[in-house]
């Protein structure tokens with residue numbers, strides 16, 4: 001369903017800011033940021049809609065640019081920033097449709113028939129009947145995203161977690177991951193955000209890729225491990241669990257707001273072997289006596 005006018009305007013600008021940031025980072029190979037993080041920025045509204053709009057605009061960007069570049073009207077109009085134009089063109093040509101609320105929206109909306117005709121010409125030229133066939137093969141593949149859960153073995157065993165999940169119809173299809181013993185897999189779209197085991201910290205919503213570093217390290221319970229960029233704490237609590245709550249995980253983060261989330265995650269996970277440090281890890285002084293017990297790293 002299309003968003004109401006004023007909310008749609010806000011979402012367009014939030015998505016445009018993120019698209020601009022992604023393209024700039026891509027061009028300069030610097031200051032990268034995840035799309036999810038940009039979409040979920042605390043100041044953003046309608047985060048889910050913003051995230052979807054960023055992803056779809058980037059997916060169709062090649063086609064959008066072709067339409068943009070072959071349209072004289074838009075080339076002559078310098079009022080709308082390119083990244084906002086890309087987002088608006090996505091909504092107009094492929095998305096929910098565009099309504100003329102907002103200055104930039106009105107500019108693009110006024111070119112609606114020209115833009116649609118340009119897209120139609122492009123489809124004829126490429127001999128495709130469906131706009132999705134204009135996308136490169138890689139963008140067309142939409143494999144279902146499975147929901148991965150890490151069992152917090154400080155609180156519950158993998159077998160017990162499996163039994164509890166299998167006993168409920170909404171999670172009965174749970175399986176073990178083929179690679180990581182403490183990771184379980186649910187079909188895409190299964191919503192477990194409010195599951196009692198998640199709320200209690202027995203299960204942690206963590207992607208498979210994010211579970212690989214701790215598993216690859218295979219820390220021994222006698223080790224001291226430095227997690228240099230730790231917040232919000234998924235890998236920290238994974239390390240702590242793999243060390244059976246023993247040894248020491250020094251969890252360092254430079255951002256005070258994110259450090260609060262890290263502390264909450266550590267507490268919820270019951271990870272008593274974690275020492276949270278508010279600090280830029282690049283400035284850690286290895287000779288500081290306060291690190292005597294907790295340094296150096298990875299000593300087995």
Ligand SMILES: C[S@@+](CC[C@H](N)C(=O)[O-])C[C@H]1O[C@@H](n2cnc3c(N)ncnc32)[C@H](O)[C@@H]1O
Pocket residue numbers: 210228229230231232233234235236252253254255258279280281282
């Ligand atoms: C992608 S997040 C880390 C995710 C985390 N490892 C996890 O698994 O949940 C990156 C974090 O690195 C922190 N960070 C970036 N540069 C840092 C630095 N020089 N020192 C300490 N923390 C830093 C940021 O504040 C941010 O919280």
